[in-house]
Amino acid sequence: MVIPSVFSQQWLRTLLALLTGTCGTLAFSPYDFWPAAIISLVGLLMVITFHCSSREAAWLGFLWGFSLFGTGINWIYVSIVKFSDLPHLVNIGLIALLVTYLALYPMLFSTILVKLWPHSNLCRLVLGAPTVWLITDFLRGWVFTGFPWLEFGYSQIDGPLKGIAPIFGVQAITFVLVIVSGLTATAMIEQKWYLALSALALLLFPWPLSFLHWYQLQPERALNVALVQGNIPQLIKWQPRQLELILNIYLQRTLPTFGKAQIVIWPETAIPDDEISQNVFLTQFDKQLRAQHTRLISGIIDIRPTSHHYDAYNSILVLGEETPYFYPSKNRYQKYHLVPFGETIPLENLLRPLSSLFNLPMSSLSHGEYLQPQLQVAGMKLTAAVCYEIILGMQVRDNFHPNTDFLLTLSNDAWFGDSIGPWQHFQMARMRALELGRPLLRSTNNGITAVINANGIPQAQLPQFTRDVLIARVSPTKGITPYTRAGYWPLWIFGTLLGLTALVIDKRYLTSSTRSMYPNK
Known part of the structure; x- marks a missing residue:
């Protein structure tokens, strides 16, 4: 094996880990340079292979992860600065x-990989790496309620591996990316260029799948939808004296859509008050909507008194259906997966004092049910998710039904200003449409409001930071993708078998190497 002498120096490997980790951010929106994901993964795999102990691998994996997440999710800093009273240095410390x-997970990946496969590069990088990556990505999306942001599969929504998503899901795209990167890294390490050709072939082989549609359009059932982007500044949204102004903004842009759209959609907590307090307004507006044969979907907070105090839910409400609105109507969705410190306090008894440092209006919300009925709107069935939930593929799939017509997500990314965060969120929402083969209706406060077709491609969208209405004619689809039927089980079964095979081959490699060194034993 020929090893470039440049990698024998620790400082150069450290620099490469930092640079290629940073490069990974370029694969995601708004940069959308999908090959950067491969470059980033190849860099990680190479630096933990050259004369690398498990301790060195852990350190290099940590540095790679720190640079990836440091450049890729620093947009969270915007919300901390704007909506907390913490000193500047404390804000930086929290980020x-x-x-x-988050960098602990690439560190865990690197450590396990070097420990389990210390001998054969091919086994380690091509067979073992995708299995270990699958496990560590799962842990990152599960521990402490999970934060599955910057999963590399999402970056391929416009790449040649796109067609894998409706068959095996976004995690399978990541799995294949790691294999491609492992083949490329091995080819560079051992200078066996047939491996590079194999990597290219594996990258391009799934490309024709992107032209295969697992759904059928139903143009005869098409309807017009109007998505209202209110562009309400987050700093004033929850101020009681601004409530009337905010409602007027939405009403002024909704009334002209009567007769043009069958469904009007307002974003997450578009009505910045609780539902009971707004009962008179909701009842009157429901009557007006029914008279115009128009339905409204809106975000609102539902506060329900209980024996112990009250439960508050981040809800989606439907108005204008044939049955007059009454509280608490059943045609609603209540957010299940709450954002830590934004909507709920993990380990509340211990960490509740910390929440007082943040200026967050709704940090004590209650969880809705994991499985909830679909919304019934204008004869259509919608599988709903609120904001962060749209990135949770399994939750959306588990709530999906064969007769679902559309996916729906309401969001408010005003917390993150003019950063890359909302674009990454939008990219992940597109993946849900692709995986499940359904158009996605996405209404947001200040962008990116869009209609995404069942192939994950934006059909129409509004510019960010504008106050406008997006009217689009959307056809529902029918049909079930393989991913919808089986979820991630095929991937996990295959990944487990691949990992076990790699362990067996590596052990035999060690045995054969020992025998060749000591032929008389």
Whole structure:
């Protein structure tokens, strides 16, 4: 094996880990340079292979992860600065702490990989790496309620591996990316260029799948939808004296859509008050909507008194259906997966004092049910998700039904200003449409409001930071994708078998190497 002498120096490997980790951010929106994901993964795999102990691998994996997440999720800093009363250095420290935590997962990946496959590069990088990556990505999306942001599969929504998503899901795209990167890294390490050709072939082989549609359009059932982007500044949204102004903004842009759209959609908590307090307004507006044969979907907070105090839910409400609105109507969705410190406090008894440092209006919300009925709107059935939930593929799939007509997500990314965060969120929402073969209706406060077709491609969208209405004619689809039927089970079965095979081959490699060194034993 020929090893470039440049990698024998620790400082150069450290630099490469930092640079290729940073490069990974370029694969995601708004940069959308999907090959950067391969470059980034190849860099990680190479630096933990050259004369690398498990301790060195852990350190290099950590540095790679720190640079990836440090450049890729620093947009969270915007919300901390704008909506907390913390000193500047504390704000930086909190982001550094989060990035450090997330970097532990690439560190875990690198450590396990070097420990389990210490001998054969091909086994380690091509067979073992995708299995270990699958496990560590799962852990990152599960521990402490999970933060599955910057999964590399999402970056391929416009790449040649796109067609894998409706068959095996986004995690399978990541799995294949790691194999491609492992083949490329091995080819560069051992200078066996047939491996590079194999990597290219594996990258391009699934490309024709992107032209295969697992759904059928139903143009005879098409309808017009109007998505209202209110562009309400987050700093004033929850101020009681601004409530009337905000409602007027939405009403002024909704009334002209009567007769043009069958469904009007307002974003997450578009009505910045609780549902009971707004009962008179909702009842009157429901009557007006029914008279115009128009339905409204809106985000609102539902506060329900209980024996112990009250439960507050981040809800989606439907108005204008044939049955007059009454509280609490059943045609609603209540957010299940709450954002830590934004909507709920993990380990509340211990960490509740920390929440008082943040200016967050709704940090004590209650969880809705994991499985909830579909919304019934204008004869259509919608599988709903609120904001962050749209990135949770399994939750959306588990709530999906064969007779679902559309996917729906309401969001408010005003927390993150003019950063890359909302674009990454939008990219992940597109993947849900692709995986499940259904158009996605996405209404947001300040962007990116869009209609995404069942192939994951934006059909129409509004510019960010504008106050406008997006009217689009959307056809529902029918049909079930393989991913919808089986979920991630085929991937996990295959990944487990691949990992076990790699362990067996590596062990035999060690045995044969020992025998060749000591032929008389």
